[in-house]
Amino acid sequence: MTNLAINTDKQMGKKSASGRPTYATIDLSAIQFNYAQMANKAGHSKTIAVIKADAYGHGAKQVAGALNGIVDAFAVAFIDEAIVLREAGIKQPILLLEGVMHAHELVLAQRYNFWVMLHSDYQIEWLTTLEQQQRPIIWLKIDTGMHRLGLTVEALEYCLSNYPTLLQSTSVLCSHLACADETDNAFNLQQIAQLKQLANHYCLPISLANSAGIDNWPASHGDWNRVGIALYGYAQPHNSQANLRVAMRLHAPIIALKTIKKGESVGYGRSWIAQKDQLIATVAIGYADGYPRHAAAGTPAFLHTQTIYLVGRVSMDMLTFDVSQVNEVQIGDQVELWGDNVSVERVAAHAGTIAYELLSRLSPRVTRIWR
Numbered sequence: 001m002t003n004l005a006i007n008t009d010k011q012m013g014k015k016s017a018s019g020r021p022t023y024a025t026i027d028l029s030a031i032q033f034n035y036a037q038m039a040n041k042a043g044h045s046k047t048i049a050v051i052k053a054d055a056y057g058h059g060a061k062q063v064a065g066a067l068n069g070i071v072d073a074f075a076v077a078f079i080d081e082a083i084v085l086r087e088a089g090i091k092q093p094i095l096l097l098e099g100v101m102h103a104h105e106l107v108l109a110q111r112y113n114f115w116v117m118l119h120s121d122y123q124i125e126w127l128t129t130l131e132q133q134q135r136p137i138i139w140l141k142i143d144t145g146m147h148r149l150g151l152t153v154e155a156l157e158y159c160l161s162n163y164p165t166l167l168q169s170t171s172v173l174c175s176h177l178a179c180a181d182e183t184d185n186a187f188n189l190q191q192i193a194q195l196k197q198l199a200n201h202y203c204l205p206i207s208l209a210n211s212a213g214i215d216n217w218p219a220s221h222g223d224w225n226r227v228g229i230a231l232y233g234y235a236q237p238h239n240s241q242a243n244l245r246v247a248m249r250l251h252a253p254i255i256a257l258k259t260i261k262k263g264e265s266v267g268y269g270r271s272w273i274a275q276k277d278q279l280i281a282t283v284a285i286g287y288a289d290g291y292p293r294h295a296a297a298g299t300p301a302f303l304h305t306q307t308i309y310l311v312g313r314v315s316m317d318m319l320t321f322d323v324s325q326v327n328e329v330q331i332g333d334q335v336e337l338w339g340d341n342v343s344v345e346r347v348a349a350h351a352g353t354i355a356y357e358l359l360s361r362l363s364p365r366v367t368r369i370w371r
């Protein structure tokens with residue numbers, strides 16, 4: 001059925017002489033390209049590159065390095081993520097999307113030139129205890145319907161009238177869209193209208209659109225947009241004509257090949273039974289690497305020039321695929337788990353999740369290669 005010759009020198013030895021050749025290869029030029037695409041779609045806006053959660057698993061330092069000098073600003077979730085970038089020499093402003101979690105972080109943020117999203121009264125109280133020159137630049141988050149973070153309209157009114165020195169000339173009024181990927185959901189228009197009305201009233205610049213907002217809701221484009229997932233090559237919804245390049249290819253080697261007879265099972269719980277004689281490849285990656293354990297039998301991957309399908313349960317360190325239809329499979333051949341040929345969104349759909357989760361949960365155990 002197949003040529004079982006060992007191919008370790010050619011395939012496994014390619015990167016290093018020892019160790020597990022399970023890699024996420026990250027194309028930084030694709031991220032630069034995607035940033036330019038998204039920035040061009042909103043020519044009147046500045047565009048923040050969102051690189052929280054280690055740039056959705058792509059390596060925040062490397063991604064920031066590749067976008068340095070191109071982007072207007074970066075955003076991360078919290079101060080620890082931002083400090084790592086400053087210490088790596090990133091000079092641009094960095095917005096903290098969740099603001100600060102301790103009062104003293106405000107002083108640090110000022111020193112490091114981080115922009116701080118204030119979304120709750122307690123953060124505003126911390127800020128008002130500081131001298132003007134100790135305060136970082138702040139952005140104000142308004143809740144327009146996401147109901148996760150953000151001041152109410154009344155709280156905004158209260159704080160702007162009671163603390164007239166709260167805002168600086170570079171402060172921005174922000175909100176976040178709850179359904180930007182739903183191209184016909186009128187809730188988006190409601191959120192857009194509410195933020196714009198407040199911004200007009202207080203004469204402030206706005207920031208609202210994420211990747212899907214940039215693509216689907218031109219009216220959501222603000223003075224600043226915040227592009228995350230699209231940087232990495234994925235648009236929402238997936239059928240949109242976004243013209244992006246997938247940045248990450250996750251691949252792992254075949255470490256065993258077995259012919260399974262009709263009626264035999266593969267993997268834990270014997271959940272998958274061969275319906276005919278089949279060739280099964282065991283691949284060196286599993287849920288401890290961030291491959292989703294809930295990926296069902298039938299989840300696609302790619303080998304040589306063909307789509308192959310998962311059989312049996314996902315193990316901690318291994319996956320099993322039916323490769324009966326593939327010619328000349330050898331030990332050491334690299335299987336693409338996601339990348340150009342099989343999108344991470346397809347894999348996510350088979351595991352009951354979304355691309356964001358799979359990318360951001362790719363574990364440090366997987367060696368990253370940036371090129």
Ligand SMILES: *Cc1c(COP(=O)(O)O)cnc(C)c1O
Pocket residue numbers: 050052097176209210211212226227228229230
């Ligand atoms: C993560 C995040 C973004 C980026 O969203 P994408 O859908 O990845 O483009 C934008 N704004 C806020 C507040 C976020 O938390």
